[in-house]
Amino acid sequence: MDFVGAVNRLLRxxxxxxxxxxxxxxxxxxxxxxxxxxxxIAIQDELAELVSHRLIPYEKTSSTIALVxxxxxxxxxxxFVRFYGDKPFFYDSxxxxxIYEFKGGEDNLRHLINDYATxxxxxxxxxxxxxxxxxxxxxxxPDSTVNGRSLSYDYxxxxxxxxxxxxxxxxxxxxxxxxxxxxxQRFKFLFTTxxxxxxxxxxxxxxxxxxxxxxxxxxxxxxxxxxYY
Numbered sequence: 001m002d003f004v005g006a007v008n009r010l011l012r013x014x015x016x017x018x019x020x021x022x023x024x025x026x027x028x029x030x031x032x033x034x035x036x037x038x039x040x041i042a043i044q045d046e047l048a049e050l051v052s053h054r055l056i057p058y059e060k061t062s063s064t065i066a067l068v069x070x071x072x073x074x075x076x077x078x079x080f081v082r083f084y085g086d087k088p089f090f091y092d093s094x095x096x097x098x099i100y101e102f103k104g105g106e107d108n109l110r111h112l113i114n115d116y117a118t119x120x121x122x123x124x125x126x127x128x129x130x131x132x133x134x135x136x137x138x139x140x141x142p143d144s145t146v147n148g149r150s151l152s153y154d155y156x157x158x159x160x161x162x163x164x165x166x167x168x169x170x171x172x173x174x175x176x177x178x179x180x181x182x183x184x185q186r187f188k189f190l191f192t193t194x195x196x197x198x199x200x201x202x203x204x205x206x207x208x209x210x211x212x213x214x215x216x217x218x219x220x221x222x223x224x225x226x227x228y229y
Contacts, residue, residue: 106127175215
């Protein structure tokens with residue numbers, strides 16, 4: 001399913017498009033213009049909600065950075081959202097080593113080691129470089145012995161949709177349909193002047209549970225309570 005397909009399904013679920021009405025083909029269609037814009041927002045917001053809960057396996061990917069002698073900080077991939085996993089690391093395949101985050105980050109590092117920003121050697125740790133883009137720094141600062149060495153890392157990429165042909169980040173139609181039901185309820189709450197709390201809406205809760213179950217990699221338990229052996 002692509003983005004415009006999701007918008008069409010959302011609009012039909014909310015009876016904005018009904019009966020024999022044609023589906024929209026572009027987001028610049030003048031008919032239902034306000035509803036189309038709100039539908040896009042509802043879908044993008046619902047995707048952000050799923051991403052925040054780490055529910056979309058479609059996100060996982062990997063990239064590399066090349067170390068440069070004397071360079072402390074490095075930009076991450078342009079579609080980077082966050083590292084994959086609970087203990088993110090950079091992998092040095094040359095020495096078969098993992099480089100983990102420095103505990104306490106840069107703030108702790110600058111208290112412990114006065115020349116952390118210039119001390120050179122093998123980069124034993126990484127830390128966040130708090131600036132206007134997603135960047136990391138290394139301690140020690142890479143020296144000539146590792147110049148040009150490639151470090152790989154796994155991360156979760158952005159799955160936001162913008163254009164009509166952008167692919168919705170789901171593996172199956174069942175997942176996409178359940179997502180559209182969630183987004184359709186979010187659309188209703190955006191459309192009304194007194195929305196209340198969407199987290200308390202039973203239709204939304206039911207659709208979100210169905211979507212979560214569909215995206216789970218293992219079968220749900222059919223048991224209730226404790227089993228005694």
